[in-house]
Amino acid sequence: MASGDGKYFATTKKGEIHEFKEDLRALDRSKKKEAVKKVIAAMTVGKDVSMLFPDVVNCMQTDDLELKKLVYLYLINYAKTQPDLAIMAVNTFVKDSQDPNPLIRALAVRTMGCIRVDKITEYLCDPLQRCLKDDDPYVRKTAAVCVAKLYDINPELVEDRGFLDALKDLLADSNPMVVANAVAALAEIHEVGGSAAFHITSTSLFKLLRALNECTEWGQVFILDSLAGYTARDAKDAESIVERVTPRLQHANCAVVLSAVKVILKQMAAIGDEALNKALMKKMAPPLVTLLSGEPEIQYVALRNISLIVQQYPQILSHEVKVFFCKYNDPIYVKMEKLEIMIALASDRNVDQVLLEFKEYATEVDVDFVRKAVRAIGRCAVSLERAAERCINVLLELIQTKVAYVVQEAVVVIKDIFRRYPNRYESVIATLCECLDTLDEPEARAAMVWVIGEYAERIDNADELLEGFLESFPEEPAAVQLQLVTAAVKLFLKKPQPRAQQMIQLVLTYATQETDNPDLRDRAFIYWRLLSTDPEAARAVVLSEKPVIADTATALEPSLLSTLLANLSTLASVYHKPPEAFVSRTRLAVQRADxxxxxxxxxxxxxxxxxxxxxxxxxxxxxxAAPAAGAPGPGxxxxxxxxxxxxxxxxxxxxxxxxxxxxxxxxxxxxxxxxxxxxxxxxxxxxxxxxxxxxxxxxxxPPPQAQPAPPAFADPFAAPAPAPFASSAPPAxxxxxxxxxxxxxxxxxxxxxxxxxxxxxxxxxxxxxxxxxxxxxxxxxxxxxxxxxxxxxxxxxxxxxxxxxxxxxxxxxxxxxxxxxxxxxxxxxxxxxxxxxxxxxxxxxxxDLGALLLEGGALEPAAFVPAWKALPDGAEAADSLPATLGAWPQASAKLAAANVFTMAHKAVPGSREEVAYLTARAATLPAPTQLLLELRWAAGAPGVRAAVRSERSDFAPMVFAALRGILGG
CATH class of the missing domain: 2.60.40.1150 (Immunoglobulin-like)
Incomplete structure (x- = not known):
C-alpha cells in the first residue's frame, strides 16, 4: 500500500463485511481496488475476513499490478484455511506465469510457492519449470527460491521433477543474483533434507567466485557461507579462494565481513604456509576492529564472534587489546563481552595496561561489572604466572578500599590464586583475616574458610577464627557448611590439640544428626569413618597435594569451538551453542510413507x-504422508x-x-x-x-530423613569405631x-x-x-x-x-x-x-504407585479413625494379596521403608487373625492423595486381605499392585 493508505486501518463499523462484498463485486475498478485495500487492512489488524475469499479471488483478473499484489497477499494468508477455494485461483496463477510482464510472472510463481497447500503444488510444477529457464533474470532468481519452498512442502516432487538439477544448472547463470539465489536455495535444501543436494566442485567453485564480485551484499553472504563448507583440494586451491575472498573484508556490511573471515579461517588450515597465514591474520584484524564502531547491538554480535576467534587465533588481535577497553557509555552487555576478550588477549607484554583498566573498572558504580572486573584480575593471575604478583598487589589495593562487594570478590579470587600457586603468596593471608568481619556472602565466606583450613599451620589463631564461623554453623549456607567441615578436619590433622578435637566433634555431630543436606551429611560420614579407622589414611586423603587449577571460565571444548567457528556470523556464534541445540527441523530426510x-x-x-x-x-x-481414503487421521x-x-x-x-x-x-x-x-x-x-x-x-x-547417627565421638582416634554405615548389604x-x-x-x-x-x-x-x-x-x-x-x-x-x-x-x-x-x-x-x-x-x-509414595505420608493415630469414617463406603476397595506375612515388626519395617506407615496393629480376639491399619500419601495432581489402608491376615498362613480408602477410588488397583511389590506377593 502507498504511504497515504493509513486511513484504511480505521475500520470499526458494524456490517462492514457486507459492504466489502458489495464493493468487491462492483464494476468500477477504482471502487474494487479500494475495497481490496480495506480487506487487507482489516486482515492486517487481525480481523477475520476469510468469508470474503471467493469475492477477493474474483478480483485477480486484472491488469493493475498493485491490485494483483494485494489479492495475492490475501491468498497467501487464507489459502491454507480455504484449500478447496484456493484451487479457483490456479488458472489465474498459471496464466500470470506466462504474462509478458516479468514482474507478474515472478509474482505468480512466488505466490504459488508461498501457498502451502498440497493441491496447489501439483499445478506449480509446470510454471516453475518454465520460470527456471525464463529469459528474465528476475524471474529466474525468484523461481530458484521457490524451489526451496516447494521442497519444504513436497521433497519427493522436487526430486522426481528434476528441480534440483535445474537449480544446479543455475549456478552457471550469467546473472550473479540468479547464482546467489540458486546457492541459497540449494543450501537450504541440503540443510533441511540432510542429503547431498549441494556439493561444490572445482567447476562450480570458479563460477561462485566469479559471481561474488557482482551480486548484492546478501547474495555475497549466501555464496560466502557456501564456500565456508568447501574443503580445498590443495594449498594452491585454498590460496586462490582466499585471494578472491579477501577484498570482501572491506565491505560495509558486517555480515559480509564475518562470512569472509569464516571462509579465510577455514582455508588457512589447508594453506599451511606460516608466513602467508600470519599475513592473512594481519589483514583480518582491521575489519574486525571496525565492527566495533557500530550500534551497541551490532557491537555485541561482533564481540561474541570475536570471542570465538580469539580463543582459537589470539594472535589475530593480540596487538589490538586497547580497542576492547570499555567506554563509560557502553551498555553492560557490551562491557561484559569486552572484559572476556581482554582476558583472552592479556599477555606478559600488555598485562600492565590491562590491569590498570581492570582496576579502574573496579571503582565504577555498576556492582555486577565491578565484580566481573575483580574476577578478571584473578583470572589474569591464574593464566599469567609472571604477572601473578602484580595482580596480587592490585587486589590488595582494592581490598584497602573497604568496599564490601569488592573485598568479597577479592577474597574469592585470591583463593583461586592460592590454588594455582601454592605456598607462594601466603603473606597476604594476614590482610585477608583482617577483613573477616566484613564477609557476608556465601562464596566469600566459603573461600575464607578454605584459606583458614588450608593454611591452618601458618595461622596462629586458626582455631579461634573457625570457632567464629562455627557459632553460626546451623544458619550458614550449604557451601560454607561444607567448607567448615573440611576446614575443621584439616585443622585437627595439622594441629591435633584438644580444642581442635572438641571442634571437630561438634561439627561432625551436627553435620550427621541435625542436617537434611545429603551432601553435607555424606561428607561428614566419610570424614568420621576415615578419622575413626585410620588417621594416617585421613591425613593422606585430606592433606594430599591438590591439582593445579587453570582458567577455564569461558574456554569451550575444542570440538564445540570448531563447530562454532564454522558457523560464524550465525545465531550459533552469538549463543555459543551448536545449531542443533536451539534449532529443530521437522524433516531431516526425504522419507516415503511406506x-x-x-x-x-x-x-x-x-x-x-x-x-x-x-x-x-x-x-x-x-x-x-496423506492418509488413505477413509482412513482416520492422527488421533x-x-x-x-x-x-x-x-x-x-x-x-x-x-x-x-x-x-x-x-x-x-x-x-x-x-x-x-x-x-x-x-x-x-x-x-x-x-x-x-x-x-x-x-x-x-x-x-x-518433605526433605529426606536423616541417616542414623554415628557412634559417639568421645575418643574416636584411640580405637576404631563402628562404621557409620554399618547396615547389612542390600539384596541383589x-x-x-x-x-x-x-x-x-x-x-x-x-x-x-x-x-x-x-x-x-x-x-x-x-x-x-x-x-x-x-x-x-x-x-x-x-x-x-x-x-x-x-x-x-x-x-x-x-x-x-x-x-x-x-x-x-x-x-x-x-x-x-x-x-x-x-x-x-x-x-x-x-x-x-x-x-x-x-x-x-x-x-x-x-x-508403579510405590515410586510416588511420599516420605511424609504418616498420619497422627488420633486422626486415622475420623479420616477413615469420613470417607464414604464407595471410596473403599478390597483385594486379596498372595503374600505371607511373618512377624509384624519385620513386615512393618519393610512397609515403612516403602513410605507406608503403621498407625495401629492388634490381634483379633478369638481368632488367629491380625489386623494392621496403615497410611500413605501419594504424589498426585492437583494435590497429594491420602491413602488409608487395612491389612488382615492369619499368622503364618498365606494370603492377606487388603482394603484401601481414599478420595480417589480409581487408584485402588495401583495401590494393591504396589503392596504386592512391597510384600513380595
Whole structure:
C-alpha cells in the first residue's frame, strides 16, 4: 500500500463485511481496488475476513499490478484455511506465469510457492519449470527460491521433477543474483533434507567466485557461507579462494565481513604456509576492529564472534587489546563481552595496561561489572604466572578500599590464586583475616574458610577464627557448611590439640544428626569413618597435594569451538551453542510413507494395538504422508472405537522438537478419547502447546530423613569405631522388566521401571546396544499420563554407548499439571526415547504407585479413625494379596521403608487373625492423595486381605499392585 493508505486501518463499523462484498463485486475498478485495500487492512489488524475469499479471488483478473499484489497477499494468508477455494485461483496463477510482464510472472510463481497447500503444488510444477529457464533474470532468481519452498512442502516432487538439477544448472547463470539465489536455495535444501543436494566442485567453485564480485551484499553472504563448507583440494586451491575472498573484508556490511573471515579461517588450515597465514591474520584484524564502531547491538554480535576467534587465533588481535577497553557509555552487555576478550588477549607484554583498566573498572558504580572486573584480575593471575604478583598487589589495593562487594570478590579470587600457586603468596593471608568481619556472602565466606583450613599451620589463631564461623554453623549456607567441615578436619590433622578435637566433634555431630543436606551429611560420614579407622589414611586423603587449577571460565571444548567457528556470523556464534541445540527441523530426510513404522501401544484397558505391545517404531525422518481414503487421521478413533496409533511422521516431528517446542497441529491441541474415556494415543502430539522451556514443577514432599547417627565421638582416634554405615548389604537387585526388545529397537534394548531415589521418583532405564555402531544423543519424553509425570530434563544423562555396551541410568522425574491426562487413573506410561543414530523408539511402561509414595505420608493415630469414617463406603476397595506375612515388626519395617506407615496393629480376639491399619500419601495432581489402608491376615498362613480408602477410588488397583511389590506377593 502507498504511504497515504493509513486511513484504511480505521475500520470499526458494524456490517462492514457486507459492504466489502458489495464493493468487491462492483464494476468500477477504482471502487474494487479500494475495497481490496480495506480487506487487507482489516486482515492486517487481525480481523477475520476469510468469508470474503471467493469475492477477493474474483478480483485477480486484472491488469493493475498493485491490485494483483494485494489479492495475492490475501491468498497467501487464507489459502491454507480455504484449500478447496484456493484451487479457483490456479488458472489465474498459471496464466500470470506466462504474462509478458516479468514482474507478474515472478509474482505468480512466488505466490504459488508461498501457498502451502498440497493441491496447489501439483499445478506449480509446470510454471516453475518454465520460470527456471525464463529469459528474465528476475524471474529466474525468484523461481530458484521457490524451489526451496516447494521442497519444504513436497521433497519427493522436487526430486522426481528434476528441480534440483535445474537449480544446479543455475549456478552457471550469467546473472550473479540468479547464482546467489540458486546457492541459497540449494543450501537450504541440503540443510533441511540432510542429503547431498549441494556439493561444490572445482567447476562450480570458479563460477561462485566469479559471481561474488557482482551480486548484492546478501547474495555475497549466501555464496560466502557456501564456500565456508568447501574443503580445498590443495594449498594452491585454498590460496586462490582466499585471494578472491579477501577484498570482501572491506565491505560495509558486517555480515559480509564475518562470512569472509569464516571462509579465510577455514582455508588457512589447508594453506599451511606460516608466513602467508600470519599475513592473512594481519589483514583480518582491521575489519574486525571496525565492527566495533557500530550500534551497541551490532557491537555485541561482533564481540561474541570475536570471542570465538580469539580463543582459537589470539594472535589475530593480540596487538589490538586497547580497542576492547570499555567506554563509560557502553551498555553492560557490551562491557561484559569486552572484559572476556581482554582476558583472552592479556599477555606478559600488555598485562600492565590491562590491569590498570581492570582496576579502574573496579571503582565504577555498576556492582555486577565491578565484580566481573575483580574476577578478571584473578583470572589474569591464574593464566599469567609472571604477572601473578602484580595482580596480587592490585587486589590488595582494592581490598584497602573497604568496599564490601569488592573485598568479597577479592577474597574469592585470591583463593583461586592460592590454588594455582601454592605456598607462594601466603603473606597476604594476614590482610585477608583482617577483613573477616566484613564477609557476608556465601562464596566469600566459603573461600575464607578454605584459606583458614588450608593454611591452618601458618595461622596462629586458626582455631579461634573457625570457632567464629562455627557459632553460626546451623544458619550458614550449604557451601560454607561444607567448607567448615573440611576446614575443621584439616585443622585437627595439622594441629591435633584438644580444642581442635572438641571442634571437630561438634561439627561432625551436627553435620550427621541435625542436617537434611545429603551432601553435607555424606561428607561428614566419610570424614568420621576415615578419622575413626585410620588417621594416617585421613591425613593422606585430606592433606594430599591438590591439582593445579587453570582458567577455564569461558574456554569451550575444542570440538564445540570448531563447530562454532564454522558457523560464524550465525545465531550459533552469538549463543555459543551448536545449531542443533536451539534449532529443530521437522524433516531431516526425504522419507516415503511406506517407510514409516507406526508405534504400537496398549490402550488404557491393556488391549494391545495393531502390533505387539511394547514394540517401538523408530523413524529416521518425517515426511507427512496423506492418509488413505477413509482412513482416520492422527488421533482419530479407528474402526471399532479403539484409538488409532499415531503416524510415525507426527510422533517423530514432535519428538525432534523437544529442545525448541513448536506450535502443535490443530489435531494435537487436545488428546483424543475413545468411547470408554481412555486417552488417545497421540504420543507427544498433545505437548505442542505447552511451555516446555523449563523443567516441570518438582514432586512435592518433605526433605529426606536423616541417616542414623554415628557412634559417639568421645575418643574416636584411640580405637576404631563402628562404621557409620554399618547396615547389612542390600539384596541383589531384581532384573528390570523388558520394555523394548532389541529386535523392535533396531539393536537398542531397553529395560526399566519407575523407582524412588533421593526423595523423588525416577525412571530407572537399562540400555543395551547390540547394533553395529555407537549410540549417543539420547532423549526421552512421556505422553500425558494419570500422574502428570515427565522427565525433569529431556536429555538422558548417558554418554555414548559403544557396540555391545550396556548402562543403567536414573532419569529424574517431575510432575506438571499440564501433562495430566483426564479420565480415570491408569498405570499406563507411553514413552518415546530418541538417539541420534536410530531415531525414535516408542514403548509402554507401568507407573508403579510405590515410586510416588511420599516420605511424609504418616498420619497422627488420633486422626486415622475420623479420616477413615469420613470417607464414604464407595471410596473403599478390597483385594486379596498372595503374600505371607511373618512377624509384624519385620513386615512393618519393610512397609515403612516403602513410605507406608503403621498407625495401629492388634490381634483379633478369638481368632488367629491380625489386623494392621496403615497410611500413605501419594504424589498426585492437583494435590497429594491420602491413602488409608487395612491389612488382615492369619499368622503364618498365606494370603492377606487388603482394603484401601481414599478420595480417589480409581487408584485402588495401583495401590494393591504396589503392596504386592512391597510384600513380595
Amino acid at each position: 517407510e514409516l513404522a507406526p508405534a504400537a501401544f496398549e490402550d488404557d484397558s491393556g488391549t494391545p494395538s495393531s502390533s505387539s505391545a511394547g514394540g517401538g517404531g523408530a523413524g529416521a525422518g518425517a515426511g507427512p 482419530a478413533p479407528a474402526a471399532g472405537g479403539a484409538p488409532a496409533p499415531p503416524s510415525g511422521a507426527d510422533l517423530l516431528g514432535d519428538l525432534l522438537e523437544l529442545d525448541s517446542p513448536a506450535p502443535a497441529p490443530a489435531h494435537a491441541h487436545a488428546p483424543a478419547h475413545s468411547a470408554n474415556g481412555s486417552m488417545g494415543l497421540d504420543l507427544l502430539g498433545g505437548l505442542g502447546g505447552l511451555d516446555l522451556g523449563g523443567p516441570p514443577a518438582p514432586v512435592p514432599g 537387585a531384581a532384573p528390570l522388566p523388558v520394555l523394548l526388545p532389541a529386535d523392535k529397537g533396531k539393536g537398542l534394548a531397553l529395560s526399566g521401571q519407575l523407582a524412588r531415589a533421593n526423595g523423588g521418583p525416577v525412571f530407572r532405564l537399562a540400555f543395551s546396544n547390540s547394533s553395529a555402531g555407537a549410540l549417543d544423543g539420547f532423549m526421552i519424553q512421556f505422553n500425558r499420563n494419570s500422574f502428570g509425570l515427565a522427565p525433569a530434563a529431556q536429555a538422558v544423562p548417558l554418554g555414548p554407548l559403544p557396540p555391545g555396551g550396556s548402562a543403567t541410568v536414573d532419569v529424574p522425574l517431575a510432575q506438571n499439571a499440564a501433562l495430566l491426562a483426564p479420565g480415570p487413573a491408569t498405570a499406563l506410561l507411553q514413552v518415546a526415547v530418541r538417539s541420534n543414530q536410530l531415531g525414535v523408539a516408542y514403548f509402554n511402561a507401568a507407573a
